[in-house]
Amino acid sequence: MTSAAAADLIARSNRLGSDPKNTNYAGGNTSAKGTDIDPVTGEPVELLWVKGSGGDLGTLTESGLAVLRLDRMRALVNVYPGVEREDEMVAAFDYCLHGKGGAAPSIDTAMHGLVDAAHVDHLHPDAGIAIATAADGEELTARIFGDGTGSQRVVWVPWRRPGFQLGLDIAEIKAQNPQAIGCILGGHGITAWGDTSDEAEANSLWIIETAQAYIDEHGAAEPFGGVRPGFKALPEAERRARAAALAPTIRGIASTDKPMVGHYTDADVVLDFLASEKAPALAALGTSCPDHFLRTKVKPLILDLPATATAEEQIARLHELHAEYRADYQAYYDAHADADSPAIRGADPLIVLVPGVGMFSYGANKQTARVAGEFYINAINVMRGAEALSTYAPISDAEKFRIEYWALEEAKLQRMPKPKTHQGRIAFVTGAASGIGKAIATRLAAEGACVVVADLDLEKAQAAASELGGTDVAIGVAANVADADGVQAAIDATLLAFGGIDLVVNNAGLSLSKPLLETTEKDWDLQHDVMAKGSFLVSKAAAKALIEQRMGGDVIYISSKNSVFAGPNNIAYSATKADQAHQVRLLAVELGEHGVRVNGINPDGVVRGSGIFASGWGANRAATYGVNEEDLGQFYANRTILKREVVPENVADAVFVLTGPELSRTTGLHIPVDSGVAAAFLR
Structure with missing residues (x-):
């Protein structure tokens, strides 16, 4: 009591x-x-x-x-x-x-x-x-x-x-x-x-x-001084587009020592600070309150180019500044460490400031990254108040080091629970508002990943994401995978929400069960636009970010048993699934040099919770096989070797294994999740 x-x-x-x-x-x-x-x-x-x-x-x-x-x-x-x-x-x-x-x-x-x-x-x-x-x-x-x-x-x-x-x-x-x-x-x-x-x-x-x-x-009216020419904030749409363009590079910089999740903000307090004359000098002094610099590191990395510079110029300069930052942090550690100090915890920045664009903050998970950004906004407010009345004078680097590498702080870090297998990973799952996609999103979130639930229906995507937790865990975005601009917008939303992308699941799909003579050109184009073309567009947009991050990654295709098995009355569906299956092989070869693994999963008979089956495919397949629609799942199970029904969670389990640490040397593989269909055995 x-x-x-x-x-x-x-x-x-x-x-x-x-x-x-x-x-x-x-x-x-x-x-x-x-x-x-x-x-x-x-x-x-x-x-x-x-x-x-x-x-x-x-x-x-x-x-x-x-x-x-x-x-x-x-x-x-x-x-x-x-x-x-x-x-x-x-x-x-x-x-x-x-x-x-x-x-x-x-x-x-x-x-x-x-x-x-x-x-x-x-x-x-x-x-x-x-x-x-x-x-x-x-x-x-x-x-x-x-x-x-x-x-x-x-x-x-x-x-x-x-x-x-x-x-x-x-x-x-x-x-x-x-x-x-x-x-x-x-x-x-x-x-x-x-x-x-x-x-x-x-x-x-x-x-x-x-x-x-x-x-x-x-206090002084302009404690940070005047505005630097060329450093004012870009217009909102241009600013956010530039942030998405820079996000993969900056996340890769922040994740050189260990993978980090990111958070982006373009709050006025940040943009105004970065446009000011005093910003570079004040940022170099670092934060003062122990709570602040334990989350933000002693100082941020601040880009010294104006907002008018091109993205390519900014990316090149960020890599140069990162090398300087790492050397400076190593020097800070070497200057203050003694024989009893804990080992250096990494020399990458946790706060990256880009004038005209905003602030990127990083942490082991989204909440930590977001809070780090909030703390640096606290630090900006502190600097403003101190400069308004006097001169900002934080505690010395020696005192900061005594706290950052305090034995008690190290003991606290050592007591933290072991991270889950997918902590620090950012997953983008298409068609994830229901069925297989939702099961995959749920499993990845449960294993510590940040998840973007992408679906044609935004409202359903957001509802599915909310079931996984708050926005530090998952967000829902609209994604018409057949539309290149829509796909890029969804990927950009991912980059802005979590700082990057690590894991792509091409799951979005639909099916029209028709024999050849009843399959129209429109039917054919629709099937191929959503699955073959859609997977291509998603993989292409994601691959650009994966390559720029330099962190490797995973691309998973949810193909089908039908990609290798000639089932009746589904020429358009099976042909596009075969297309997806070969994309796996092609991209595994092409993206391997960047550490990106590409694998596929071939499910069969996933009736329960399936959006495809609920939209008419199930009724058509049941009619084709002469069974009641409610018995279709068991019908599929009875024709397998294991005689067990396949459910969405079984496919999610396969995604978990393929993208986890156990199969880190596997690429170009297709895993059947069909309870054993001998006619669909690979090779």
Whole structure:
């Protein structure tokens, strides 16, 4: 049962965390102290409830809280070995836990437990960090939050890495400044407190709003300087087209060390920053708040060409800048690493800025990539506020390295679950709103892939995508595979949504069951336009991106048993399936040098959930074979070797295996998924 103190804490945390002006995603932490009954003794015990490691304030629940006995937590002061060994105190928190379950205590637990206040908030508001990263932040703090008599409602705390010592420092500051309601943490954020949950929340909001109001009233009108000639934002349609053209190259750059998923934004705040005179110099200084640069790396890669440059010129320059970036990051690592430092985690950028076009951010999955971009927007806001009042002065590279390669941060990374087989992969599946395509999309999403559900019917595509999760998992796009422009638009939408493409499944299809003399030219053209031509157009558009990424990839054709078996009354369908089957062989040869594998799957008798069978094909085939339509699936099963019906999920299983790590040396293969039809055996 949740205590009243914990319930108030969760409600306050959700309110604070749901507003981005207060803190970034998963940033900051909150706490409450109170009394509960110890189930062992039946006596009251003082407890500390504090947001645990890795949680998010906006979505915090009781399971995201760490609960500690306050007497034991504060007793750690007596065994504290000093700042040089303060990391040892994180493990000591485990000996202070009360009850079972809950989250692991975070590095900021000491700040909350040692400060003599019933409720404490530690947040990362842009306005607060702007003051914290200004060159004269201490003086600004005195000016903004003082009363002119030397009494400070908010006190300056010089930069110190989060940990036990910072908790001691803030506790001492509160003790020496009884009139204070909080502090500005140099280079980092804010901390506020109160006797009640409402008071702590009000104090946090007052600090944030007061800082922002001061920036608005006293800040320079153009903190980033004027606009650089040629660096203004391109018109929207041109801008997004250029972003799609650059996305494969940039994703390949960001994925040199390990595959990354991307996120693109052309928000005004980004475009305005990139057009400004100060953007190159400020970007080179990097971010300051630890939450920011742990997600964005210490600095971004920023293209130094104007928006008026051609895509080819930009691509060439991006490759040059990438080489320079990697060398610079290696030098940063070498300058600050010692014998105990974790190995370098990769030298590729996580934020790539293209003036006139926007920002590309990267992470191990879509959510991480999106949040990295959000954090860099936070950093832009911080730089704007600091430059408006003073000069932006983030913490030093040496301090950034101490956090980026902190043993505690490395331990957190090592505790992360092993990624699923398809994590970091971006799949584009045609005809995916129903039947086989939907089963494939579902399986790939379950294995960690980002999935684009492409279908002729946009509404159905979006509905199918929503079943897989939010837009960090899947999106639905319209795709008439017989239309080259429509296909390219769908591929471009994929590139803008997830940064690139890795896995293409040519599944879209239809069938008209007719004998030769009843098959019209229109029937023939329709079948070939959707499947033979459609597969060609999708593969061609996707291959361009796959080649530019330099990351390899997979192309899968959902062909058919009919591509090798002469069934009755389906000349147009079987001929186009044979066309698709040979495209597999041709493209396997052509794309192999780029690391792209091309394979096919030959299903048969997939009746259940099939859009093709539901649209009349099933009735025609049932009539051809002299069975009831509802018995068609079993009819197909009975004529196979295994006597088992084939369902869409069986085909999805084959796609999973073909595109997973186990068959990484296989290309040009067709896998039958037909329960065994001897007449369709290959070779």
